[in-house]
Structure formats: C-alpha cells, structure tokens
Amino acid sequence: MASRTHGKEDIAIVAVAQTPSYRAFEETEPLLLLTLTNEILKATGLERNDVDFTIAGSCDYLSGLPFAFVSNVDGFGAWPPVYESHLEMDGAWALFEAYVRLQMGDIDTALVAGSGKSSPGRPREIFALQSNPYYLAPLGFDPISLAGMQANALIDSGKATEEDFARVVSRSRRDGLSNPYAQVAKDVSPEALLKEPYYAQPLRKHDLPPISDGASMLLLARGDRARELSDNPVWITGIDHRMESSHPGLRDLTESTSTRIAAEKLGLDGGAFDVAELMVTYSPEEIVLKNALGLTDSVRINPSGGPLCGHPVMATGLARVCEAARLIQRGEAGRALAHASSGGALQQNLLCTLQASAS
C-alpha cells in the first residue's frame, strides 16, 4: 500500500487564465468560464475539440441552486460532446484529477477550471453547512468563527501575535496593488490595521477575505505535447492532498498536520522555492502554513496578494497555481509551491510543486 506524488509522465501547465476577482460580476458564472476558455484556446492555438479532457470545480450551494454546475458546461464548450467531469470542490482538486488522468498516457491535454459566484448569497451562513450536520451546522458554526478560534489558539500557544496577523494583511494588501486580478488592495501599515475594531476577536475584518466572484483555468499537457504547445511550459513536479478531522475539538488548531503530511510525501525542502502561493483565506493561516511547510524567510509568500485580495471561492485554490505558474512562465521564479485548502481552519490541504524544467 502506497501513494506517490508524481507519475511517470511529465505533465506541464501550458496556459493559464484568470478573471479578476469581482465584488459582484453582473453576468452569469458560465460567462466567466467562457471568456477564459476562449483565452486559453487562443493562447495555445487549439480548437475546442483538440482538448482531450475537461474537468471543473464549482459549488451548487454558493449560488443556491441544486445542479447549478450543469450550466457551467456552457462555459467550456461541449459540442460536439466532450470527455468531461466535475468535482464539487475547488478547481485545485480538478487539477489533481487531471494530472492523475494524464498519467494514464493515452491522452495529452486537459482543461482545468474552477469558478464561483459568492456575491448572491451570504457566504458565512452558507459555509456553516460544511460543519457537522448534527453538532455544529445547526449552531450556524462558520469558518470565520473557526478562524477566530484558530487565531486565539495561536496567540495562546505563543506561536503568533495579533501583530503577526496584521503584518500578513499589510504585506498581502500591498502586494495586491500590482495584481490586476486583485479586488481589494491597499497600502496600509500593520499599526493602522491594529487600530481597527475586532470582528471575530482576535480577528478584524481585514483578516478576512473579501466576498468575490471569479474563475480560473489552466491547460495541462503531457510530455512532448507540452513542448509543442508552449515555449515555456511550467512542469508539475509533484501533487498531493490530505484531509483532517471534521471535529475542530479533535484538532490542534495551531498546526496543519495534513499540510505536513503532504509536504513530507512531496519531500519538500522549505527553502528550495522562490515563491509560495498559499491559500491564506484568513491571515493566521499563513503562519500555520509557513510552519507546517518549513518555509524559510527567503521564500516569497503570496506575491499576488493571495486570497486576502480576492477570494473567488472554488477558483481561489486553482488561482494559486495560476499565479505561481505565471511567475515561472515569465522567468520571475524558477521553483514555486502552490497550495489550496478546503473546509474550516485548513481542514483539507493540497500542495503542488512547479518548476521551469521537466526534472
């Protein structure tokens, strides 16, 4: 019994596309995807039918419509019929399945998408439905509350301070200023942030992500096909994801054991990256992740500004991969780590390592 973090086939990202994070996108979710599909096909010179496999992540509950994902098919095209699947998860897990599928060696390309519109609903009420249906969901126990508890646990354990949280926010929001996809960006000092009132003490509103609509997409290709489709393919050197308990009381909230396991499986050396795009949805999570990954100070965290600058749920994790891949494409990074998360207080975590050369 064993699992591996990469297969025999070399798989690369040959194109990425993202919509900006919108506070409220006036058109429908399929249109978010449609724009990106066209962008990716144009960038690679492919026709729709040249793409062998398509897989997307989205969430019915966000838009309050069972089977909402069905209309998203409009956005990536399905005529003539396509080989396609869907996960009710962040698009980063769709990337996982696509990577695994390409390892079978019989197909060459996979289109991967994640999309979500949080603006119509009240995400805090909706996301409470992820918690235990008997013990927590009826209390409206939501991820923001759990993030507040995690923050306090970090402070009580001496692993972080409110100043640390404010520094994460200040740096992220400032970095967001140079990211065209960012929804919230600002040049603000940690000192100024700490003067704001509490929202879920010890967290303040700025420790939380904005409510966003958006989508992200990328095209994977195998081996020589990747080299044909791109002058600078970004190779995936490993991918792994791990789950933790759904009962917050059974977890040490100051740790991310699932991230640690994934990092071990991947054989990560925390100093060997130029950049790490982490799905830091609440500012304390950056500290937990940095510890779990053993990232040294030489690794630049979230140059995009991260989810604190834009959080298109179900696309946020895949967006981390897009952001990291783009830096490598542009030659601004050689090796990058992308991270995605699902569930409250980092319950489930996915890691993906990327680099400019195949091995």
Place this chain on the structure above:
Amino acid sequence: MERCAVVGLGQTKYSKRHEITVDGLVRWAAKNALEDAGLEWKDLDAIVIGKAPDALEGIMMPELSLADALGSIGKPIHRVHTAGSVGASTAISAATLIESGMYDTVLTLGYEKQSDGNATWALGGGRSGSQGAGGSFAPWIRKYIAKSGAPPEVGTKVAVKDRLNALRNPNAHLHLYDIDEKKVKESPMLWDPIHFLESCPSSDGAAAMVLTNEKGAKKAPKKPAWVIAHAKRTEFTQFPGRDTVKPQAGVDCAEALYKKAGITNPRKQIDCAELYVPFSWYEPMWLEGHLIAPENEGWKMTLEGATAIGGDFPVNMSGGVLSSNPIGASGMIRCLEAANQVRGTAGEYQVDGARVALGHAYGGAANYFAMWIVSSEKDPKF
C-alpha cells in the same frame, strides 16, 4: 499504464433508512467492501466519493464532515458530482487513481440519504412546480415511442422484469412480490406515458468498492474483476440540433468505451449489463443509445426476453434503478453489480458464466454519460 482491479464490494440495504445516520450509512458500505477485500481502513491510500447535489441532505461538500467516518484522516479524499451519472463517474475517477500508478489501493463510494430531504424539491431548484426527473424525460420517451414504433407494453415489461429480478437481490429497495403487467398498467400515470410502477423509488443507501493494482489483486482473497475500459462524455443540456432521444454524447461514450475494450459487437461480446434505467422506457432507449441494438429496434430485445436473466443480453439483473435509487450511489451500484457478475458472486441473480459486463450511468438532462467494462479476465479476447 497500471491495471485496475475491483477486489471488494460493499452495499447497504436500500430503503428508507430511518435508523441510521449518513455516517452510519457510508461506513456500512465501506466496511463491507473492505471486508470483502480482506483489508482494513489503514490499508487505503485514497478515498473517492460521489453523490448528487448537496441540497439533497443539506450538507455542503460532505467529504469534509464525513472525513472521519470514511477513515480519510491524513489521506487524500475527493468528491465527484456529475448529476445522476455521478456514481459511475466516481468509480471511474477512482479507477484513474490506480491506473495512473500513483495510488495502490483506493476506496470509492457513492451514497444518498434521500429520506433526510426531498429529491423532487431539489430537482425543481427548491421551488414550487418541480416537474421531477420524470417530467423532463417523459416528452423524450414519447418521442422515442413515436419514432421507433414500439408497442406500449415494452415499458410495462421492463418494469415487471426489473422488479422480478429485484426479488433475487436482498439489498434491493422494492420487493414487489405480486408485481405483474396489469398492476403496472393500472398504476397511476405520473407523467404521460410514465406510470408510477414504471418509475424508480426514492431510496437511501451507499455502495462502495475497493480498487487496487495488479500487485494488490494478487494478494486479494477473492477473484478480482478487471477494469477493461471506461469512458465519459458530456454535451450541453439544451441546444438547437440536439437529439434528446439518442444523445450524441451517449453514442460517443459507447464508441470510445468499446474501442478501448476491443469490443466490435457489444451485443455478442458483452455478457450482461447494468444500465441506468430510472424509467422503464430507458432500457430500450439506452440499448439503442449505446449501440447495443440497431436504431428503433432496442424494444425488440426487451419484448423477445433478451434482456431477462437467461436471455442473451441480460440487463439489470440486480433489479436496477427501478428497484433501488439512492441517487448518488445508483451509478456506483451499476458499476459494482457489473463487477459482481464477472466475479461470479451475484448469487441468485448471477448470469451463468458472465465474463464481460457493462456498468453505465447517465445524468442531468441525459447529457452526462459514464460507463465502464469489467471482466473476469485481465485481457479478455473477443
């Protein structure tokens, strides 16, 4: 490519399960599958689950709250959702994990606990005036009848055949001991031409399989079912030019599947099939839609008894979706029962000498298709 073997099967009894939680339901199926495979929770490398919309139970992204119950702590787990086809899509996703060579042993599971919520409500988007699945499919069934010239008793015969098969399957939800054609015809008309007894029930239940590679198969205590091929296809739900009776995605899916398996004559080379038939007329429709019967002649197979146990192409030996429909599990059950047949472990509903079997599911507005072929032989020759 690594080869995938099915080495463990587990099912719950399908019915309204008022005595058990969702945790209990999925664990029941998972434990049965593990036991069948001679394995324990710790032996699993990954878990892949599938179910229909979260709003059926009001539990959002349930891989999170089921993480502990499914023994997935510290492990990879992901969740598939492709409407009614999801159970088969999930099995295929899990098979891919094995075939990639990256995972050695995977648990895959589909479930639904319909009795906690209401599927008609969910199918109607939570609004009044839901036409239900039957309401969507009825016009296409009428179109099929008109086009193919099939006599009305075809639907009746399927309804009776599948319920008689279900009497041989202890897990089936419906055990209608006195079912006959008269009862079907006299049952209320729900959506013309679909009678009540030509429709699937609303069930709770879970189905699980343990999948492994060649090395794992050698160690398995029982005979494995080998995954020979799988395919999936999707088209838009609505667009001008769409064939709603014989959707192109279904045709393409079958073609891709047979090509991969080396099958040139599905009716002859496949020994039996578990097709997703939630309304009785879909038996002949999918026989044609997946190229098992010539166009407009699928109904003849039904009338001639070819699709009964003992016929030359038995369909839904387990009783099918018409006898048990825990939506998110229904496609998984089709794949599982196909494996059950080629392992020779189907008991009372075993097809003698079944060597190659087809598992199938469709979903949405008949725009999602997922199919797999399993065999008792690793490399069956046709």
Place this chain on the structure above:
Amino acid sequence: MPKFETTHYTLEYPYQRTTGPVTGPFLTGLRDGKLLGIRSGSRVLCPPLEFDPDTFEELEPDFVEVGPFGTVGSWTWIAEPTRKHPFQEPFAFATIALDGADTPIVHAVKASSVDVMKRGMRVKAMYREERVGAITDVYFVPEAEAYEQKIAKGKGEVGISQHLISLDFEESFAPTRKRYLEGLARGVFIGQKSPATGKVYIPSKGYDPIERVPMSEADDVELPYTGTITSYTIITPVAYYGQKETEPYIRASVLLDGADTPLGQQDLRTISTDEIRAGMRVKAIFKPEAERDFEGIDNRWGGTGGVIDRWEPTGEPDVPFEVFSQHAY
C-alpha cells in the same frame, strides 16, 4: 414599467436528520438536560461519535454523563452574529472540555462581556426553555453567570433532528435577462441572434454556447407571438415543502417562429388535454400590462412567469415533427 434591478430568492428546506444509535441518545440527553459522552477505549468522547476517531473502528453505545461544568480552550468573540447563530447579541464560540470528557465540544458561550472570556475559564451548561432534541437545546455560560434550572424530561427517544436550512440570495439581473424581462413587460419577446451561427435563442443567456460567443444588445431580435408546441408533459404534482401545485397540469415548450430554442415551462391550462399535441400552432395572448407578473424569472430560470394570459390555438395545420425535431427539448 417595473425596474428589474435585483432578484431575490430563498432556498429553504426543513431537513429531517435521522440520529442513529449514538447521536440519538446524545440529543435525547440534551432534551432531558444532560450531556452524554461515549467511551472509546480509555477515553470519553463528547460529543459522541459512532466510531473511534483514531482507529475508525465501531464503538459500542456505552454512554457516560459528563459536565455540566467544563473548561474553555480556544474561543472567539462573535461581534456581529449571523441570523443562523444561536444568539443575536454578541457571544463566543469556544472549545469546551467538559468535566469527565477527554475531547472538547465546540459550542456557544453566552457571556455578559468579552472581557470575561479567557482560556481556562469555567463554564456551565444551560438549557433552553423549549428543547427539541437538537444541539441548540444547550448553551454555556461563565460559571459566575450560571443559575439553577429545573429540566423536565421529554418523552421517547429523539430519532429525528430537524434542521431548517433557509438561505437568502440576491443578485442583479444579468443584462441580457434584464432586456428580456423589459420586453415581456411591454409585451414583446426579445431573443438574441448569434453572430457566429445565426441561431436565435430565447431567452438568451447572453452567449451562444455552441461557438462560445458572447452576445450584446446589438444581437437582440424581436420575435413574433406565434409558434409551435414542440413538447409537453402532464405533471401529477407530488407534495413537498414549498410545493403550491396540487392538481395535474401541463408544462409545454413553444418554439416561436424564427427561434431556434423553445420557450420552456409554458402553461397550457386553457387548451384541453385531448387537443394538445406536439406540432400544434399557437399564439401568445399577453395579460394586460398592469397584470403581468414576473415571478420565477431570474438569471437561471427562464420561462415567462405570469406574463402570458394564454396560448391560443391558431387553427393553422400542424407542423410536421421533422420540421421542429431539432428544436424541441
């Protein structure tokens, strides 16, 4: 004329969760004013699980009473509760290690002020006046704020825990849908003609999916009142939460002349069931402008709401199936 700025909807269902052999006794305990843990090896788990969280093996339903006092671990102060939270004034969520239990429960602490909240503080379980066998029956208060309660035992075991999930949504009408609605309001059908394929969609989603081409106002076309019934379903409604239909009714698709997609969800109540057939020619008679209602039309749902009074047979000869078979859903 109506403005069509935003659309609101509520997704609501009262789920009936079966409680099983472990959660059932725990919720029955809450209703009766006590907290139960389950033995798992040498540990006591509260809230109880059906299995050992480390080995995943089944647990025997061997319960022990824990609490009512406990110690707070991590907590957060909810300054602005959501409507789903157990209190509508500020309160805390916290992990609480109940006396006698080895794993903490996560629950609400109703404290007079955030200032009393701290790790290690002692709290006591308090019970709601009205208890229904749900996790919301109990809450916690700082020890100093606790008082004696007399709890009457309920009848029977809690086999079902009801959870009413009600979610509100509000969004702007997408621009194309808005123009379609404005058309209905003034009594005309507005579709869109794809610049890529020439196909005419109504109501259009603002793009042609076949060629993945976004469309704009420039692609809008007005369609006539006449069309052909392409398919229909007679629906015998089943009762469910929120269902208003009680009698059998017909839902039909009508392909307007010049359109490539039919208008779905059309009500043909005024045509007798024996008469209705695919291929029948019909004409839309709109309600008077003031009586048109647009309920049910939003970005995802099309149809014509309560805008059309009736579809009237025109008496023209039927259209053969082959003519519209590609456009009937």
